[in-house]
Amino acid sequence: xxxxxxxxxxxxxxxxxxxxxxxxxxxxxxxxxxxxxxxxxxxxxxxxxxxxxxxxxxxxxxxxxxxxxxxxxxxxxxxxxxxxxxxxxxxxxxxxxxxxxxxxxxxxxxxxxxxxxxxxxxxxxxxxxxxxxxxxxxxxxxxxxxxxxxxxxxxxxxxxxxxxxxxxxxxxxxxxxxxxxxxxxxxxxxxxxxxxxxxxxxxxxxxxxxxxxxxxxxxxxxxxxxxxxxxxxxxxxxxxxxxxxxxxxxxxxxxxxxxxxxxxxxxxxxxxxxxxxxxxxxxxxxxxxxxxxxxxxxxxxxxxxxxxxxxxxxx
Amino acid sequence: xxxxxxxxxxxxxxxxxxxxxxxxxxxxxxxxxxxxxxxxxxxxxxxxxxxxxxxxxxxxxxxxxxxxxxxxxxxxxxxxxxxxxxxxxxxxxxxxxxxxxxxxxxxxxxxxxxxxxxxxxxxxxxxxxxxxxxxxxxxxxxxxxxxxxxxxxxxxxxxxxxxxxxxxxxxx
Numbered sequence: 060x061x062x063x064x065x066x067x068x069x070x071x072x073x074x075x076x077x078x079x080x081x082x083x084x085x086x087x088x089x090x091x092x093x094x095x096x097x098x099x100x101x102x103x104x105x106x107x108x109x110x111x112x113x114x115x116x117x118x119x120x121x122x123x124x125x126x127x128x129x130x131x132x133x134x135x136x137x138x139x140x141x142x143x144x145x146x147x148x149x150x151x152x153x154x155x156x157x158x159x160x161x162x163x164x165x166x167x168x169x170x171x172x173x174x175x176x177x178x179x180x181x182x183x184x185x186x187x188x189x190x191x192x193x194x195x196x197x198x199x200x201x202x203x204x205x206x207x208x209x210x211x212x213x214x215x216x217x218x219x220x221x222x223x224x225x226x227x228x229x230x231x232x233x234x235x236x237x238x239x240x241x242x243x244x245x246x247x248x249x250x251x252x253x254x255x256x257x258x259x260x261x262x263x264x265x266x267x268x269x270x271x272x273x274x275x276x277x278x279x280x281x282x283x284x285x286x287x288x289x290x291x292x293x294x295x296x297x298x299x300x301x302x303x304x305x306x307x308x309x310x311x312x313x314x315x316x317x318x319x320x321x322x323x324x325x326x327x328x329x330x331x332x333x334x335x336x337x338x339x340x341x342x343x344x345x346x347x348x349x350x351x352x353x354x355x356x357x358x359x360x361x362x363x364x365x366x367x368x369x370x371x372x373x374x
Numbered sequence: 375x376x377x378x379x380x381x382x383x384x385x386x387x388x389x390x391x392x393x394x395x396x397x398x399x400x401x402x403x404x405x406x407x408x409x410x411x412x413x414x415x416x417x418x419x420x421x422x423x424x425x426x427x428x429x430x431x432x433x434x435x436x437x438x439x440x441x442x443x444x445x446x447x448x449x450x451x452x453x454x455x456x457x458x459x460x461x462x463x464x465x466x467x468x469x470x471x472x473x474x475x476x477x478x479x480x481x482x483x484x485x486x487x488x489x490x491x492x493x494x495x496x497x498x499x500x501x502x503x504x505x506x507x508x509x510x511x512x513x514x515x516x517x518x519x520x521x522x523x524x525x526x527x528x529x530x531x532x533x534x535x536x537x538x539x540x541x542x543x544x545x546x
Binding site for chain 1: 448456458459460461462463464465487488532533534535
């Protein structure tokens with residue numbers, strides 16, 4: 060009896076141990092798949108086969124050296140249709156929701172990816188109705204077939220638009236930027252002086268660690284004639300005319316021009332557009348603070364750059 | 375017209391800026407094509423050429439002479455230096471040789487938004503300015519480089535069509 064009890068205990072222990080091992084294996088597999096998904100997403104982020112004629116990738120507009128903004132007012136799409144809004148930077152984009160300057164419905168990166176890829180207002184990458192073509196193009200590449208299989212294990216046919224979107228979103232969530240002088244509490248005396256002005260006049264909206272309250276605001280009076288009505292274009296509520304989400308300010312020094320339409324060439328212009336008039340020295344110190352929000356490691360981190368290899372071979 | 379060309383604002387690239395950034399285009403509707411003048415006057419008479427698939431077989435792009443270049447499918451092109459914007463498998467690219475006899479600032483004009491690199495023995499040159507061409511001339515993009523004398527490879531990548539018009543001119 061005693062022996063039978065010992066055996067039973069041993070069996071329970073063995074089953075428990077098996078469970079622990081299974082859990083560890085499952086966790087390891089999940090970690091491997093996550094790593095593979097990020098790697099796949101990075102390659103896709105830089106792949107222009109996600110556009111109609113193979114000329115535009117996500118990275119065409121989201122350039123790392125510009126904090127994943129692009130340095131132009133707006134960017135035309137593959138059909139040469141002019142862009143409507145300034146390309147936003149992507150620092151810490153995984154922490155944002157909503158994600159874009161005037162559409163509160165876009166609360167996940169997975170949903171947002173389709174705006175440039177499939178969007179028609181304006182046409183950017185021009186793949187509306189051609190999702191299957193993306194899968195067809197990628198499926199011709201043996202390395203992509205392996206990468207999708209590793210990123211989405213257990214899926215019968217992993218190369219599809221839905222998984223393209225998931226992988227890009229997974230990569231974008233890695234775009235963390237917390238290495239500025241501000242983050243390291245290494246602000247100069249001028250920057251600290253600028254911080255006083257910032258706290259008084261700016262921080263109500265440019266709030267939190269990413270300097271945005273993620274809320275939609277309008278500066279000035281409603282202008283029904285403005286070409287871009289912002290939030291109103293989604294909600295159709297009169298009070299939403301001209302409202303745009305507070306932009307984050309990280310890496311601001313490399314993301315010019317500014318404003319939802321890129322109409323402000325410099326930070327000084329953008330500050331003035333808020334209606335603030337500062338003495339020159341106050342403005343200078345405020346600009347020093349804004350410069351201190353630049354994370355230079357983020358701008359050159361090779362983990363975020365155009366991948367040089369995939370599946371062990373040069374791309 | 376020449377005056378209007380002079381008035382074109384080329385965006386001075388910041389230090390370290392790459393070759394060929396693209397800008398927004400809010401262009402006027404063009405009823406008829408307009409011939410550019412000044413340095414860009416040769417634009418209207420392109421001669422045909424076929425791009426090389428690698429530096430060793432790249433045909434010479436004559437400075438001051440517009441060239442209508444037939445490109446290759448991107449997977450068939452072997453770039454000396456991987457372009458920053460390599461283009462997808464369905465895009466087109468190719469290589470041209472560029473001989474610069476006299477050092478100076480050279481402008482590369484294109485009829486598309488293709489990515490370009492000028493690659494010398496020390497790697498790719500950095501552009502010093504970029505912008506649009508004069509309205510309604512068909513010049514979509516212009517990139518300026520300060521180029522020492524020597525032999526270079528002009529890499530064209532991420533073009534949406536098999537044909538591209540290219541003009542390289544010295545700037546005064």
